[in-house]
Amino acid sequence: MNVPNVTPSFLDRAEEYYSDVVGVVADDGTEYTYGELTERVNRLSNALAELGVEQGDRVAAISPNTHWYIETVFATQQLGAVVAPLNYRLVPDDYEYLLSDSGATVAMVDYEYADLIADIREDVPTDAFVCYEADRADGEWLDYEALLAEHSPEPPERPDIAETDPAAINYTSGTTGDPKGVVRSHRTDFLNAVNHAYNAEFKDDGVYLWTLPMFHVHGWGALYMVTGTGGTHVCLRSFSAEKAFERIREYDVSYLSGAPTVLNRLLEHNRETDDLVSSGANPVTISTAGAPPPAATIEAVEDDFGWELFHFFGHTESGPYTTSHSPRRIKEKGRMQIKPKQGIPAMGNYMRVVDEHGEDVPRDDETMGEVILKGNLVFDRYWNKPEETKQAFNDRVEGWFHSGDLGTVDENGFVTIKDRKKDVIISGGENISSIELEDAIYDLDGVSKATVIPVPHEEWGETPKALIVLQPGADLTEEAVIAHCKSVLASYKAPTAVEFVEELPTTATGKVQKHVLRQREWDDEDRMIGGG
Template sequence: MSENNPYYPTYGEALSAFAKQTPDQIALRFGDRTTDYKSYDLHATQIANGLAAMGLSKGDRIAYFGKNSDRSVELAMGAARAGMVFIPIIWRLAPKEVEFILNDSGAGVLFVEPEFADQLPFSGNKILTDESFDNWRDAQATTPVTTPVGAQDALLQLYTSGTTGLPKGVVLSHHNGTHFRPLMKEHNIYWYCADHGDSMIFAMPYGHIAGVGTALGAVLGGQELIIHREFDPALMISDVEKYRVKWLFIVPAALGIMLAHPDAAKADFSSVKGLTYGASPIPLDMLKEGVERLKCDFAQLYGLTETFGTVISLPPEDHKPENIKGREHVMKSAGKPMPGVEVRIMDEDLNPLPAGQTGEVAIRSGCVMLGYWNRPEENEKALIGDGWFRTGDAGMVDEEGYLYIQDRIKDMIISGGENVYPAQVESALYGHPDIADIAVIGIPDEKWGEAVKAVVVAKPGSELTEAGVIAYAKEQIAGFKCPKSVDFIEALPRNPSGKILRRELRAPYWEGRERAV
């Protein structure tokens, strides 16, 4: 790699490099607190030494439960420097779900925000991420960490909602993330590799790859990361102006909320160079409004937790109004493979299909995960050899190389950027004494893209209500997974083998629409 396009095999090496190059540059902003690169590097070393002082060693799991903060970002980098594996847990999960993750991962220590501390059953070391975290960190040794950490060592373990109801820990290496930036620079994918010193806002949930991946990715380019505890449209608008922010990442639902905010009408977005979005395609009307108001480049990103995020992108040139006319269909695609990424469409026997035919999307890239934690059978299904990973998405590649996601083989619902698996919601609701049968589907929602709907068969003689079903769900699972509405029917449609015909249930709600999945 060139001097202007360095490759750092690990995130710790990248942090050390920028601490030497630009020690006084702001690395992290969170509210009134700022941390320069020299301090960021020192804190990562202290955290690594503090974890080792607890008796933890390379490969051990470090869990965090809370929202975005500068402390949680430092914690991830400290774990990385120690050769340990960081597990940020989605704070919106129900206590039962969090308990499963903590037990499954075998985490040796749990860092938790004070507001959540009493909710979580955990018998091991627990440290609150308030001022006591600063006191703990600052009391640790500043001597250099001698643990050898390599590119192929595990870095993250992120839990995805399981299609069978149990979450799976996706294990990602340093290399899965670090190898990508030099490729992007080499091919001028400027919307995915901000320059040294550029400012960017981080507001996506930390427990998602779009969250923790963004936070870690800023280190590879020596950027200034402006951390928002969670998405706040007024704060985002204000900070764009205050800090002359160059880069934004957001889901379409959140973009719509930001553009509709009263402060947006008079906001100065002139510093913004690019906006990337993911989780779902952007409606054309929203794109036109966004381009008109922000006057910046837009790019769509498609990826999975298992691929360390983005592997496909619809580039800015395909979003420009002058290029869209007559090619509106391209806006319904996920885009084209990023450099170093191969896409294959496969039939049921895993044979490659030609352009224009629909099958399962498979990805081959240096981004593909090490595997699922302690899930040998799942790994055998998903990692099919020669570097290929089965995504579980059904799609088609056209003659120009654009990938179109047709549906989700796994039936996943995306609501406001959050992944919801019907099987998990169904499993939670089956315990209700008045439910005889149930199916969960995604239906159109103008604000969130999709909303969760339960289709219920009530037991004879019961007086089950929509409110009762929703209330029961809220006791079992995270609020964003709970049904927003409930239909009652006499029997669920099934095929001869007994499989629920979800397409038949979805059809009335998606009639006349091209389903945006």
């Protein structure tokens, strides 16, 4: 029997079988059972419908890790509308582009970030602006809790939702200045959450601590996974190692996720304070993604904390639970032989590593090629970008998503990411377009030529470095370059180092040879990609 795999079914299951269970612990400690959560979601759905949201419309959300965001996602999607989570670390110009590109009917904004869109509201197509705790924000806003109080807790009338319908548009930085909207279907998000639950062995007595930003593909699908299993969400509005340890102890947390930067901060705090990691009954599992953390970090998390760490790999476009870890191979070959690898394809995904002609590279763990993917976890298309979509699926091999990541594959099919061909820097888990940063630098007087490359960074894995050739007589300092970039871009996108050089290596056609510059910076590393 064919039943569509749609995301509202996760909350439906939780409400039917776990209505008395605490489903969400808000950042301030307020607890909501799944029965109470469902009523709040229904109230919000009815409010959104009155604000004009219909099937296929987009609802944007700018929020840290809060119960409000969880409610917004489910309330939007059970109307057949599409949620567009936006990074809360951006600047007003970014939000003007994103709200306009998505065509959001309603914007749901946390009070802490309300001022970031105050001056652009007249310049975007959005009809209504709702604020979480509007009394804490300047200006005129619809208050979130007031809307809930004014509307019925009864379920709204649901349209027929196909599993191929778009569920979310998740924006990701690309190789151009403008972010691309990754259109993810209900089926994609549904199967990603199921894969996540399988890999994390997450059950209905699980307690998940939100250290990973919810806007990152709904926390790698954890929003759906935890809800569907009947587990408990513990919200952490802003990450600090001290607060994370407090909540792990208080709520007997069993699982959390985070970039290697999060691991490093937890370890550093533990070393400095000898903070007790956990005293509860639940063993703790932590997942991390992308380029692997150093071996010493993996060993410290598992040996000093007593946690289980597993490592995977993914993109907004392809999972992001693109790969799966393997306890069997770990037992056979040892954890430090397997855990640093990105793994084999998750169920529902197909993965190859191909050379420049689209042929599979040998499984020798040495020959490098591009990682390409296809399957039910791969996104549908880029929003309003047909040419970029065509290119992504037809670069070397027709019908496969070309990740832009370069890696090797071993005899068991395990992929290890070694490099990245796209001009994207991943620092502390955040994507930074080097081209966007270069454009900002070129706006400065006195810049003749500029390029941006990733360089190793102890905390962030990798970070942007600018190399600049100045015009004769120009007087420009590193501090001035960094300050300018922070004034026009989100601060995390700014370079952390600037080097003024006489010339940049170029090809015969004048293109900067970034690989030459990167090689110099990464010469002492075993791969040209960071672990942040």
